[in-house]
Amino acid sequence: MPIDVNAALAAAPTVREATWTERDVILYHLGLGAGVNSLDPAELGWVYEKNLRVLPTFAMVAGQGVSAGETKPAGMNLPGIDIDLRRILHGGQSLALHAPIPAAGTATISSRVADVWDKGKAAVIVLEQSAVDDEGNPLWTNSMQIWARGEGGFGGVAGPDVSSAVPERAADKVLVSPTGPQQALVYRLSGDLNPLHADPEFATTAGFDRPILHGLASYGIVCKAVVDGLLDGDPDRMQSFSVRFAGSLYPGETLETAVWRDGNRLTLLATCPERDGQPVLTHAVMEVR
Numbered sequence: 001m002p003i004d005v006n007a008a009l010a011a012a013p014t015v016r017e018a019t020w021t022e023r024d025v026i027l028y029h030l031g032l033g034a035g036v037n038s039l040d041p042a043e044l045g046w047v048y049e050k051n052l053r054v055l056p057t058f059a060m061v062a063g064q065g066v067s068a069g070e071t072k073p074a075g076m077n078l079p080g081i082d083i084d085l086r087r088i089l090h091g092g093q094s095l096a097l098h099a100p101i102p103a104a105g106t107a108t109i110s111s112r113v114a115d116v117w118d119k120g121k122a123a124v125i126v127l128e129q130s131a132v133d134d135e136g137n138p139l140w141t142n143s144m145q146i147w148a149r150g151e152g153g154f155g156g157v158a159g160p161d162v163s164s165a166v167p168e169r170a171a172d173k174v175l176v177s178p179t180g181p182q183q184a185l186v187y188r189l190s191g192d193l194n195p196l197h198a199d200p201e202f203a204t205t206a207g208f209d210r211p212i213l214h215g216l217a218s219y220g221i222v223c224k225a226v227v228d229g230l231l232d233g234d235p236d237r238m239q240s241f242s243v244r245f246a247g248s249l250y251p252g253e254t255l256e257t258a259v260w261r262d263g264n265r266l267t268l269l270a271t272c273p274e275r276d277g278q279p280v281l282t283h284a285v286m287e288v289r
C-alpha cells in the first residue's frame with residue numbers, strides 16, 4: 001500500500017542538520033525573481049552580500065540547495081509513504097517564525113508526519129517540521145500539506161474545514177509580481193529538483209501542459225511582495241504565513257495579490273490575471289508585527 005497511515009504516524013521524527021550560506025540565500029531570492037531592478041538599493045538588499053536580508057520563507061529550503069550537494073529530486077521518502085512524484089502536488093503550507101533567520105547559519109530540523117487526511121479522491125499528508133539553532137533555541141516551525149492524488153478512500157478523517165473567505169470590501173492593496181519563463185529553472189536550484197518544474201515530458205505525464213512553478217516559489221514571491229510593499233522591506237516583521245495552493249502557475253505568468261489589512265493580520269488572495277483571475281493562493285493569512 002503506498003500509504004501505511006499507522007506506520008507513517010507512529011514513526012519517530014527524522015532529523016537533519018541544515019547549513020546555509022549567503023550564496024544559498026541570494027540564489028533563493030533570485031529564484032523568486034528578486035534583483036530585476038538591481039539599481040534600486042532596496043532590491044539589492046535581497047541579492048547582494050552587503051546588508052543581505054533573508055526572507056522568512058527561506059526556512060522552507062534552508063540547507064537543501066544544490067550547493068548542499070542535492071543532485072536528485074526529493075521524493076516522498078517518508079516512513080510508511082511510497083508515492084510516485086507524478087501523483088503529488090504541494091497542497092498547502094504554513095510557517096511560523098520564532099527568530100530572524102541569519103544570512104548564514106545552521107539548524108537542526110525535525111520532521112514527522114503529523115496527520116493523513118482522507119479527501120476521497122486524494123490523501124493529504126501533513127508533514128510538520130521544527131528547526132532549532134545550535135543552542136536549542138527555536139528558529140521556526142512549519143507544516144506542509146501534500147496532496148496525493150488517488151490515495152484517498154482509506155476511511156480516514158477529512159481534516160479541518162477551513163474558510164477561504166476574504167473581506168467583502170475592496171482590497172487595501174494589490175501587489176503585482178510578474179514571473180519569468182526561467183523562474184522554475186532558477187528556483188529549483190534551491191533544492192526542490194522535482195522534474196515537474198523543468199521536464200516537459202514529465203509534466204505532461206503528470207497532467208500538465210508544461211512544467212509548472214513550484215508552490216513554494218509562489219509562496220516566496222508573495223511573501224516578498226508583501227514585505228516590499230507593506231512591511232517597509234523588513235522581513236523580520238513577518239511572524240507567520242499560511243496558504244493553500246489552489247491552482248498552479250506557469251512560469252512567465254503573473255501573480256496578482258490582493259491584501260486586506262486588519263491590524264496585524266493580513267488576508268491575501270493571489271490570482272493569475274493572464275487566466276481570468278484564476279486563484280493560485282487561497283486561505284492565505286499572514287500575521288505581522
Ligand SMILES: CCCCCCC[C@@H](O)CC(=O)SCCNC(=O)CCNC(=O)[C@H](O)C(C)(C)COP(=O)(O)OP(=O)(O)OC[C@H]1O[C@@H](n2cnc3c(N)ncnc32)[C@H](O)[C@@H]1OP(=O)(O)O
Nearest residue numbers: 089090091092119145147158194214215244245246247248
Ligand atoms: C517530502 C517532500 C514533499 C514535497 C512536496 C512538494 C513537491 C513540489 O515540487 C510540488 C509542487 O510544488 S506542485 C505546485 C504547487 N501546487 C499546485 O500547483 C497545486 C494547485 N492546486 C490544485 O491543483 C488543486 O487545488 C488540487 C488538485 C490540490 C485540489 O483540487 P481538486 O481536486 O479540485 O479538489 P477540491 O474539489 O478543490 O477539494 C476537495 C477536498 O479537498 C480539500 N482540499 C483542497 N485542497 C486542499 C489542501 N491544500 N489542503 C487540505 N484540503 C484541501 C477541499 O477543501 C475539499 O475538502 P472537503 O471535501 O472535505 O470539503
